[in-house]
Amino acid sequence: MTVIVIGGGASGMVAAITAGERRENSVILLERQARLGRKLMATGNGRCNLTNTDCSLQHYHGTDVGFMAHTIEAFPPADVLEFFKDLGLLTVTEPGGRVYPLSNSANSVADVLRYGLEQSGVRLLSGQPAREIKRAGGGFSVITDTESLEADAVIVAAGGAAGEKLGGGKDGYALLQSLGHSRTALRPALVQITTENAYPRALKGIKADAGLTLESGGEVLASGAGELLFTDSGVSGPAAFDASRAVSEAGDRQMTLALDFLRAYPEKDVFALLSARREKAQALAAGELLTGALHNRLGRMVVKYAGLDGTKPIGALTDGELRRAVSACKAFTLPVRGTEGFQNAQVTAGGIRTSEFDPATLESRLVPGLFACGEVLDIDGDCGGYNLQWAWASGRLAGRLGR
DSSP states (O other): OOOEEEEOOOHHHHHHHHHTTSSTOOOEEEEESSTTTTTHHHHHGTTTTOOEEEEOGEEESSSTTTGHHHHHHHSOOOHHHHHHHHTTTOEEEEEEETETTSSOOHHHHHHHHHHHHHTTTTTEEEOOOOOOEEEEEEEEEEEOOOOOOESSSEEEEEOOSSSSGGGGOOOHHHHHTTTTOOOOOOOOESEEEEOOOHHHTTTOOOOOEEEEEETTEEEEEEEEEEEEEEEEEESSHHHHHHHHHHHHTTSSSOOOEEEETTSSOOHHHHHHHHHHHHOOOOTTTGTTTTTTTBHHHHHHHHHTTOOOOSSSBGGGOOOHHHHHHHHHOOOOOEEEEOOOOGGSSSSSEEBOOOOGBBBTTTTTTTTTTEEOOGGGGGGEOOTHHHHHHHHHHHHHHHTTTTT
């Protein structure tokens, strides 16, 4: 059978390799960009966090997260790593279950996938966007800018709207909608949170390990912990990325982001630490109250946020002023404006409705012979390798073509 895979990203390449493993299949991979896997090569800051050893469903989001259970069970992280090992990729597992190529380079992942495509006999047509999919007899016609390609089965793996600079777009949604499918609202996820920028701008470039709580009207919308990076317009980094989906979902609601820079220490312990410093370093300027506990610039900014006079001797600080410093360390609060847009997002929240596909095969319930995988569907994961795990697993399942 002739199979056309639309999209040369993570899920598309694995779908094409899988379909090509059956020698009776003739597989064509269409990629609208000149090069495969551009978005893949940018993941994990160029290191490519290709999966996570804990891929339980609690790390995923969508209208029906249960839809993906069979997909992940059919190609779990251990099988993903074996798949890549067979292609020649060596990996290393870091704390938190994050798995990276041993080379520390995303190029290694893309390279072995291209090797896999060659080994599976996949015909690559790069620089060829699919403009239209038409039913043709018992199969399909896929129309590009230069030709009409006939196929018995089509796999749409065109990705999502996130990462426009790296090839993200809405082509896949449009193609599937033209065949009767529908989608949920699209929102940027795993993206920088924008806040009132007075403090972030002054802290630009500083990283901090912090607890994070996103609130609106007394309701906790999201919470987490991990590395934060201050930018000139807000906060970035894994902890912020995981909360960004909730910010996008909340829309115009007024929100605040409370940061805990000493999350391992209860307030009473922090107060004890600062009291001890007051006793031992009485002549030191109050601006240095948190030196040794936090990054110097961050510590001075927390003191300023607490409303303390940074030139005042630490020994002159009252218990009330120390408690204000403790509160500032444990709940450094920023008013939230929103998130950056799709152009800077790593993932799209929302997508084609999963209820319109068979979870056992990823074949369309509306159009036999039509499959979809990856980010184009209404499934997205947290930061930490979860989205690529979904890409590999769904591409593998779709590439089996229901067999």
